[in-house]
Each structure stands twice: as C-alpha cells, then as structure tokens.
C-alpha cells in the first residue's frame with residue numbers, strides 16, 4: 797500500500813519512538829506512534845472498505861496519519877486528523893506535505909471532545925488518544941451507519957471496559973496486531 801518514501805517515513809518515526817522508549821523518556825515527551833503493522837492494517841482495511849470520510853483522534857506526529865491518508869488517496873476520500881498538541885501536529889503536517897499527502901488530510905488542532913462531534917458521517921474512525929477517553933469519545937462520534945471504528949492499545953492496556961462498550965454497539969473483534977486493535981462495525 798505504501799510507497800518507498802511513505803514506508804521510510806513510517807520507519808523513521810517508529811525508530812525514534814523506540815529510541816525514546818529505550819531512553820525512558822516521560823510519557824509527556826515521548827512519541828507514542830501506532831505500530832507499523834497496525835498502520836499497514838488500518839490502511840488496508842480503510843481502503844478495502846472504500847472509506848470516503850476517515851477520522852482519527854490523536855494524530856500526534858503522524859505515523860497513523862500517513863497510513864490513513866494513503867487509504868484516502870486510494871479511495872478518493874479525505875481524512876480529518878485531530879490532535880491537541882501543536883508541535884506534534886506541526887510535525888505531522890510537515891511530513892505529510894513532504895510526502896505529497898497533504899491534499900488528503902484536514903488537520904484540526906484541538907480537543908477531540910470538541911471537534912469529533914462536528915465530523916458527521918465518518919465511515920472509518922481510528923481512536924488513538926488517551927485510553928481513559930476512549931469510551932467517552934466513542935459515544936461522541938457521529939459515524940455513518942455501518943462505519944468501522946478501530947481502537948489501538950486494547951491488549952497492551954487491557955481495555956476490557958472499552959471492548960464491552962464497543963461490543964454493545966455492533967459486531968466487534970480484538971485483533972492481536974501491534975498493541976491490540978478492537979475493530980467494531982457500528983450498528984451491525
């Protein structure tokens with residue numbers, strides 16, 4: 797799915813994340829990017845579903861943003877990427893611009909609690925912000941019927957409450973990819 801330059805950008809972001817983890821940086825200064833395998837998966841899934849309006853909560857420095865923008869390029873759709881940290885989003889903007897993917901992304905700087913409800917009719921959503929917010933943000937979404945919501949860190953953070961919550965909304969499965977992805981189809 798990814799071109800060599802997109803693949804390289806993902807590898808560089810991931811290598812920096814691993815270095816920061818190894819150095820024991822505090823959570824506030826560490827980049828907590830999506831695992832590359834998970835990025836491959838969400839790109840393929842969103843493209844395979846022909847998603848036209850994609851939404852991510854927690855774009856950070858842009859690893860998942862690259863993946864979802866590539867899916868949007870494939871489907872002729874667009875991605876809304878919400879991130880609250882200005883420096884992280886500025887880096888993502890720069891990276892996506894350099895890769896020629898900026899045309900597929902609308903960057904929104906601010907709190908997803910405020911901005912996510914303004915995005916009506918998304919047919920693919922990636923939840924990758926603070927884990928304590930997943931249930932609240934899931935309920936704030938205004939997705940299209942049949943939309944697919946993917947949430948990261950399900951196995952690494954034992955997000956059993958989120959899994960139960962998502963499964964009450966439609967068919968849902970936990971996949972052992974990366975840190976664990978819950979894939980939920982809203983409304984069956």
Ligand SMILES: C[S@@+](CC[C@H](N)C(=O)[O-])C[C@H]1O[C@@H](n2cnc3c(N)ncnc32)[C@H](O)[C@@H]1O
Nearest residue numbers: 828829830854856858859860879880907908925
């Ligand atoms: C796990 S990181 C996201 C990694 C990103 N998806 C990637 O692949 O590079 C979580 C991000 O969510 C952002 N975040 C946390 N709470 C948020 C909120 N309420 N609204 C928007 N972004 C938020 C953080 O600033 C952080 O950059």
